[in-house]
Amino acid sequence: EIVLTQSPATLSLSPGERATLSCRASQSVSSYLAWYQQKPGQAPRLLIYDASNRATAIPARFSGSGSGTDFTLTISSLEPEDFAVYYCQQRTNWPLSITFGQGTRLEI
Amino acid sequence: QVQLQESGPGLVKPSQTLSLTCSVSGGSISSGNDDWSWIRQTPGKGLEWIGYIHYSGSTYYNPSLKSRLTILVDTSKNEFSLKLYSVTAADTAVYFCARREGGFDAFDIWGQGTMVTV
Numbered sequence: 001e002i003v004l005t006q007s008p009a010t011l012s013l014s015p016g017e018r019a020t021l022s023c024r025a026s027q028s029v030s031s032y033l034a035w036y037q038q039k040p041g042q043a044p045r046l047l048i049y050d051a052s053n054r055a056t057a058i059p060a061r062f063s064g065s066g067s068g069t070d071f072t073l074t075i076s077s078l079e080p081e082d083f084a085v086y087y088c089q090q091r092t093n094w095p096l097s098i099t100f101g102q103g104t105r106l107e108i
Numbered sequence: 109q110v111q112l113q114e115s116g117p118g119l120v121k122p123s124q125t126l127s128l129t130c131s132v133s134g135g136s137i138s139s140g141n142d143d144w145s146w147i148r149q150t151p152g153k154g155l156e157w158i159g160y161i162h163y164s165g166s167t168y169y170n171p172s173l174k175s176r177l178t179i180l181v182d183t184s185k186n187e188f189s190l191k192l193y194s195v196t197a198a199d200t201a202v203y204f205c206a207r208r209e210g211g212f213d214a215f216d217i218w219g220q221g222t223m224v225t226v
Contacts, residue, residue: 034214034215045218046214049216087155098145
């Protein structure tokens with residue numbers, strides 16, 4: 001099983017600041033890496049797929065980068081609604097493996 | 109706009125079967141190469157993918173749950189279902205259904221989730 005390790009576990013920032021979240025895979029996942037945002041009591045919301053592509057209606061302040069084993073989600077200028085938990089997720093096909101990271105809590 | 113809604117008992121006794129249904133609205137479950145997954149979330153283990161089904165009936169299960177798991181699709185009702193057998197307290201979780209659009213590696217549409225306690 002491919003293990004995704006997210007860091008830091010908690011990130012404390014202020015609105016307007018830049019956030020950088022990391023996700024490291026235990027083996028290469030090529031570019032098959034997605035990022036989600038989850039707020040309390042809600043389902044995860046897809047932000048980024050294929051490592052760097054923004055999902056529909058996701059603001060441009062969210063960007064993803066990386067390939068292989070090291071990935072980054074960057075929020076260029078934090079808005080109050082961005083404070084939430086962020087998860088990375090990988091999918092590899094041969095053999096099929098779908099796993100999530102343990103999450104990074106972004107707090108004010 | 110496709111929407112997903114989970115339904116089923118919120119309380120299941122140990123050793124019994126957990127059964128959930130995901131209703132798909134605003135689109136067809138038989139659409140192209142989309143596949144339909146179950147995912148669960150616990151405070152301890154985080155998000156765990158359970159398995160998926162394609163409208164053709166083909167499935168793929170998480171190896172860690174495979175021996176206790178069945179996922180079925182009913183295209184006439186536009187829904188798919190989960191059965192997890194011989195449950196224990198470790199199966200207590202919020203269960204989500206989600207869509208992976210064909211050709212992509214991510215889950216773009218999720219149900220709101222349903223809490224199941226064993």
